[in-house]
Amino acid sequence: MLLAQVEGFLEVARRGNVSRAAEAMFVTQPTLTARLHALERELGEPLFARTRRGMRLTDAGRAFLPYAERAIRAVRDGRQALADARSASAGRLVLGAAPAVSTYVLPAILQRFAAAYPRVEVAVRTGHSEDVLQMLLREEVQLAMVRAMRNPDIESIPLYEEGLVLVVPPGHPFAQRSRVGIADVASERLIFFDRTSSYYELTQTFFLSLGVTPREVMELDNIESAKKMVQRRLGIALLPRTAVAGELAAKTLTQVTVTDAPALSQKIVVIRRRDQGRPSGTVAAFLNLLKESDPAAVAS
Amino acid sequence: MLLAQVEGFLEVARRGNVSRAAEAMFVTQPTLTARLHALERELGEPLFARTRRGMRLTDAGRAFLPYAERAIRAVRDGRQALADARSASAGRLVLGAAPAVSTYVLPAILQRFAAAYPRVEVAVRTGHSEDVLQMLLREEVQLAMVRAMRNPDIESIPLYEEGLVLVVPPGHPFAQRSRVGIADVASERLIFFDRTSSYYELTQTFFLSLGVTPREVMELDNIESAKKMVQRRLGIALLPRTAVAGELAAKTLTQVTVTDAPALSQKIVVIRRRDQGRPSGTVAAFLNLLKESDPAAVAS
DNA sequence: TCTAGCTATAGAGCTTTTTTATCGGCCCGT
DNA sequence: ACGGGCCGATAAAAAAGCTCTATAGCTAGA
Numbered sequence: 111m112l113l114a115q116v117e118g119f120l121e122v123a124r125r126g127n128v129s130r131a132a133e134a135m136f137v138t139q140p141t142l143t144a145r146l147h148a149l150e151r152e153l154g155e156p157l158f159a160r161t162r163r164g165m166r167l168t169d170a171g172r173a174f175l176p177y178a179e180r181a182i183r184a185v186r187d188g189r190q191a192l193a194d195a196r197s198a199s200a201g202r203l204v205l206g207a208a209p210a211v212s213t214y215v216l217p218a219i220l221q222r223f224a225a226a227y228p229r230v231e232v233a234v235r236t237g238h239s240e241d242v243l244q245m246l247l248r249e250e251v252q253l254a255m256v257r258a259m260r261n262p263d264i265e266s267i268p269l270y271e272e273g274l275v276l277v278v279p280p281g282h283p284f285a286q287r288s289r290v291g292i293a294d295v296a297s298e299r300l301i302f303f304d305r306t307s308s309y310y311e312l313t314q315t316f317f318l319s320l321g322v323t324p325r326e327v328m329e330l331d332n333i334e335s336a337k338k339m340v341q342r343r344l345g346i347a348l349l350p351r352t353a354v355a356g357e358l359a360a361k362t363l364t365q366v367t368v369t370d371a372p373a374l375s376q377k378i379v380v381i382r383r384r385d386q387g388r389p390s391g392t393v394a395a396f397l398n399l400l401k402e403s404d405p406a407a408v409a410s
Numbered sequence: 411m412l413l414a415q416v417e418g419f420l421e422v423a424r425r426g427n428v429s430r431a432a433e434a435m436f437v438t439q440p441t442l443t444a445r446l447h448a449l450e451r452e453l454g455e456p457l458f459a460r461t462r463r464g465m466r467l468t469d470a471g472r473a474f475l476p477y478a479e480r481a482i483r484a485v486r487d488g489r490q491a492l493a494d495a496r497s498a499s500a501g502r503l504v505l506g507a508a509p510a511v512s513t514y515v516l517p518a519i520l521q522r523f524a525a526a527y528p529r530v531e532v533a534v535r536t537g538h539s540e541d542v543l544q545m546l547l548r549e550e551v552q553l554a555m556v557r558a559m560r561n562p563d564i565e566s567i568p569l570y571e572e573g574l575v576l577v578v579p580p581g582h583p584f585a586q587r588s589r590v591g592i593a594d595v596a597s598e599r600l601i602f603f604d605r606t607s608s609y610y611e612l613t614q615t616f617f618l619s620l621g622v623t624p625r626e627v628m629e630l631d632n633i634e635s636a637k638k639m640v641q642r643r644l645g646i647a648l649l650p651r652t653a654v655a656g657e658l659a660a661k662t663l664t665q666v667t668v669t670d671a672p673a674l675s676q677k678i679v680v681i682r683r684r685d686q687g688r689p690s691g692t693v694a695a696f697l698n699l700l701k702e703s704d705p706a707a708v709a710s
Numbered sequence: 711t712c713t714a715g716c717t718a719t720a721g722a723g724c725t726t727t728t729t730t731a732t733c734g735g736c737c738c739g740t
Numbered sequence: 741a742c743g744g745g746c747c748g749a750t751a752a753a754a755a756a757g758c759t760c761t762a763t764a765g766c767t768a769g770a
Contacts, residue, residue, distance in 0.1 A: 111413050111485065112758095128717060141759050143717065148757095153492050159687035160717065162767050168687045169552060173495045177488025181481045185411060188477025192453050195473045252469065387459035387468045412727095428748060441728055443748065448727095460748065462736050712770085719764070727756070733749080740742085 113185060115149040116178045118142050119157060123175055127164040198395030200229040205396075206242035206254035207234055209307070210272070210333060211378060214352040216255070223399055230392050238307055246383060252393050257308055258377040266379040269400065273351045273375040274313065277363045279343045284366045292371045296322040299345035302329045303336040308376070313348050316374050337363065348374065413485060415449040416478045418442050419457060423475055427464040495691030500529040503692040506542035506554035507534055509607070510572070510633060511678060514652040516555070523699055530692050538607050546681060552693050557608055558677040566679040569700065573651045573675040574613065577663045579643045584666045592671045596622040599645035602629045603636040608676070613648050616674050637663065648674065 121131040122142065132142040150157050157171035167175065194200035203223075207216055212234060220232060235245060239256035246254045247263060258266060276295065278284045284294070296317070302310055317324055328345055330336045333353045340347050341362060357363035380400060382389065389397055421431040422442065432442040450457050457471035467475065494500035503523075507516055512534060520532060535545060539556035546554045547563060558566060576595065578584045584594070596617070602610055610629075617624055628645055630636045633653045640647050641662060657663035680700060682689065689697055 113411050113413055114758095116485075129715085138760060139717075140719080140761085143719090144758075147718090153489065155492055155496060155690060156687055159685050161685040162716065163685075164716065166685055168690060169693055170492055170495055170690050173491050173501065173691070174488050177484050177491060181484035181488070184477050184481035184484055185416070188474050188481070189453065191473050191477060192455055192470055195470055196455060201473060385459055385461045385466055387456055390455060390468060390470050391473070393469055427746095429746080438729060439748075440730085440750080443750090444727075447749090462747070464747065714767100714769085716766080716768100717764105718766100720762085721760100723758105723760080725756105725758075727754105729754075730752095732751080734747100735749105736747080737745090739744090 111149065111152055112145070113182070115145045115152075116181055118145040119149055119171075119174075120178050120182060122146060122158065122165050123167055123171065123178075125164075126166060194229075195391035198227050198230060198392045201392045202231045202233070203253075203392040203396055204233045204235070204251045206245045206251035206256070207236055208239045208242060208256045208378075209236055209304075210309075210350045210353055211255045212236040213333065214350070214355070215378075219399065219403070222403070223396060226399065227392070227395055230395075243381070246381060249383070252386075253380055253382055253396060255378060255380050258379045259381070261381075263384055264381045265384045266381045267397070267400075269378045269380050270404065271375050272378050273373060274309070274348045275351045275354065276346060276348055276366045276368055277337075277340055277354050277357070278346045278366050279341055280361060280364050282343075282346070282364065282366075284346070285364045289369050290366050292320050292322055292368055295346070295368060296324050298324075300324040300327050301336050301339050301345040301347040302327055303333050303347075303349075304331050305329055309350070312374070312376060316348075316371075320371055411449065411452055412445070413482070415445045415452075416481055418445040419449055419471075419474075420478050420482060422446060422458065422465050423467055423471065423478075425464075426466060494529075498527050498530060498692045498695030500527075501692045502531045502533070503553075503696055504533045504535065504551045505696075506545045506551035506556070507536055508539045508542060508556045508678075509536055509604075510609075510650045510653055511555045512536040513633065514650070514655070515678075519699070519703070522703070523696060526699065527692070527695055530695075538604075540608075543681070546683060549683070553680055553682055553696060555678060555680050558679045559681070561681075563684055564681045565684045566681050567697070567700075569678045569680050571675050572678050573673060574609070574616075574648045575651045575654065576646060576648055576666045576668055577637075577640055577654050577657070578646045578666050579641055580661060580664050582643075582646070582664065582666075584646070585664045589669045590666050592617075592620050592622055592668055595646070595668060596624050598624075600624040600627050601636050601639050601645040601647040602627055603633050603647075603649075604631050605629055609650070612674070612676060616648075616671075620671055 118131065118135065121135055122128055125131045125134070128142050128146070129139045132139040135142065146158065153174070155170040156168050157174060158165040159168050205216070216234060220234075223230070224232065235242070235251055237245065239259060242251070242254045242256050243259055243261060243264070245251045255269060258268075284290050302313060304310060328339060330339065333349060336347050336349060337354060337357060339345060341357075346366075354363055354365075358365055380397070382393070418431065418435065421435055422428055425431045425434070428442050428446070429439045432439040435442065446458065453474070455470040456468050457474060458465040459468050491501075505516070516534060520534075523530070524532065535542070535551055537545065539559060542551065542554045542556050543559055543561060543564070545551045555569060558568075584590050602613060604610060628639060630639060633649060636647050636649060637654060637657060639645060641657075654663055654665075658665055680697070682693070
């Protein structure tokens with residue numbers, strides 16, 4: 111059965127006249143007649159009664175009519191849905207993100223994305239990078255913004271380098287000193303967050319590699335709490351720069367540079383299943399938006 | 411766009427494998443590949459990502475999928491609806507009927523029809539023959555059972571001859587007499603029903619042609635009331651045989667034959683729009699059922 | 711009776727589709 | 741490392757179907 115036959119059926123049903131319907135469809139009348147015959151032959155039932163005045167639906171035709179309309183409408187809507195998806199003017203985008211990205215980087219990006227594509231429905235799922243990777247592999251998310259990871263089934267696009275910076279409360283002795291060494295840091299109470307996250311492992315390795323073992327520590331399970339603890343002078347912390355950008359600007363936290371230690375950072379990337387072909391629709395739109403902007407700069 | 415392409419898309423989407431899908435659809439693999447390519451070209455977007463393992467839906471494909479399913483389902487359901495209509499195993503039948511037919515003849519017929527085609531939804535619209543004819547011409551009903559009428563746009567199939575019989579209450583003097591003449595009838599109070607119906611005209615013409623003018627009359631607007639009036643000895647009436655079959659059998663009314671007057675009757679036919687082609691589906695089923703039975707015999 | 715308007719039909723040409731056969735890549739077991 | 745097996749893509753020939761022009765057949769209305 112050809113869609114063209116069903117469309118012809120509808121057009122003739124509407125107009126009751128093959129010639130006019132043919133004209134409206136930009137085909138000749140015999141063509142349309144043939145389509146109708148083919149459709150009737152396939153369905154095994156006359157859909158029209160031929161009269162001197164034109165074509166009238168038979169009972170069978172009347173019975174078939176709503177289904178024909180539904181089918182044509184479905185195809186038309188499907189085309190529209192694809193067009194929407196292509197222009198990203200509508201559709202759905204499901205993102206995965208690591209906690210620090212989700213909280214401090216994504217909001218500003220999503221604000222711009224939502225402004226550019228107001229009809230796109232966006233969903234964000236937050237989790238540790240490893241968990242988000244699994245979501246991606248299970249196709250629960252289309253894109254994920256996580257720390258750089260190695261996996262043969264994904265491709266990564268570098269997003270930004272997220273530095274970990276040492277923050278202290280305003281008025282802390284470190285803030286006045288010209289030089290702060292790693293040994294000085296080790297003697298302070300250190301505040302960590304989320305033992306199960308990659309940050310924890312990263313910072314621990316960092317200290318160990320410098321031969322430093324911070325003794326007094328406090329551990330929180332989220333960055334926001336860690337910041338509060340530092341502000342209440344319960345310790346100092348190594349936190350993602352994006353997570354403290356706001357506090358540094360408001361001078362409610364002060365950044366301290368450790369002179370005798372290398373910069374500590376990790377790469378944040380956006381990852382995507384490698385077997386999904388070229389990005390399209392909302393995904394492509396989001397990636398373009400990322401490409402045009404510096405995610406780390408918009409952290410709030 | 412070809413339905414076959416959409417079906418191919420669905421089958422491949424389900425199986426993730428062109429070769430298997432092609433096999434299931436009884437075509438060769440290159441055919442199906444070509445269909446997919448044609449569909450993708452028409453939609454301007456890859457629907458599948460080709461991998462070593464087979465075909466995976468792209469985001470675009472996923473967006474299109476529900477519409478494709480809807481379209482195919484609509485066509486499938488449409489086919490089924492036609493098949494149902496053909497076998498009259500389901501569907502809808504809208505009948506028109508004159509009051510006497512609707513009340514006394516149709517119930518028994520519909521009982522049998524409903525037994526034979528339980529899934530057919532039946533609707534009856536009752537009205538005077540002329541009104542029902544208009545309903546038929548406006549296609550508000552598919553068939554109508556009315557008195558024989560002349561109209562170029564309809565075709566009629568004779569159903570039965572409906573005789574008008576003179577009924578009197580049990581114990582009425584006429585019931586005992588061997589001969590009742592038209593003059594005797596004229597001296598009785600006569601009960602008519604529904605001045606606007608064809609019965610009224612018919613009976614009036616009948617008396618006039620015999621040179622009789624019934625003086626005392628009573629007029630009801632429905633047969634059932636007329637029967638009750640006769641039973642309460644308020645008069646005698648000329649009523650359709652089918653309408654009094656039950657009372658005659660139960661001996662709550664008595665039939666009297668007028669010896670010096672011709673039999674009075676009118677033809678009941680089933681009519682149908684002439685431009686509807688050959689009857690099909692529920693209509694054909696109903697007509698067949700009529701053909702096989704004697705409607706007048708089943709009057710209750 | 712003629713004309714206008716309707717659909718059906720015939721036959722040629724062309725486009726599209728389908729098929730067979732084959733290619734090129736990749737995975738996996740030996 | 742290599743070969744068999746499975747994947748989809750491609751080429752080319754054959755087949756099928758579609759669309760066109762031209763025309764027929766029919767009826768209603770002038």
